Amino acid sequence: MAEPQPYESALDAIPGSHPYPRSSRYHDAEIGIHIQPDGTPVRYAKRRLLPPLSADTDETRTHTVSSGERPDHLGQRYFGDPAAWWRIADANPVLDPRELTAEPGEEIAIPNGFPGGGGGGRHGR
Structure with a gap:
């Protein structure tokens, strides 16, 4: 059996320690232990509940999808991190993040300062 990595052993020894970085959608999710x-x-x-969808324009802005865009492109554009696409997925009623950019010309919501991440992006409504 392989020796555990030092950081894994240290992490497992801390009750409730979090294995996900602050930018991860799972950072604030509770960690459970199954025996x-x-x-x-x-x-x-544990299950991560989505924040309620809001039509409040102070909380979101709109983005018109262009041909060839992907969720990671939007994460980079609005949050400076391609891995932040999940913030946009959470703000829209989609099951699969690819649905966000599947239809050029469709308008999607971009969150302004969503839980689990930094402030809004550089682009306007």
């Missing part, structure tokens, strides 16, 4: 039948503990992120 397998053989007694092995397995850490997991």
Whole structure:
């Protein structure tokens, strides 16, 4: 059996410690521990509830999707981080993030200062 990495052992020794970076959508999710039948503990992120969708224009701005755009492009454009696409997905009623940019010309909501991340982007409404 392989030796655990030092950071894994240290992380597992801290109750409630978080394995996700602050920019992750799972950073604020509660970490649970499941005990397998053989007694092995397995850490997991508990269900993450989405914030309520809002039509308040102070909380969101709109973006018109262009051909060839992807969710990661929008994360980079509005939040300076391509991994922040999840903030946009959370602000729109989609099951699959690819739905955000599937239809050029469609308007989607871009959050201004959403929980779990920094402030809004550089682009206007």
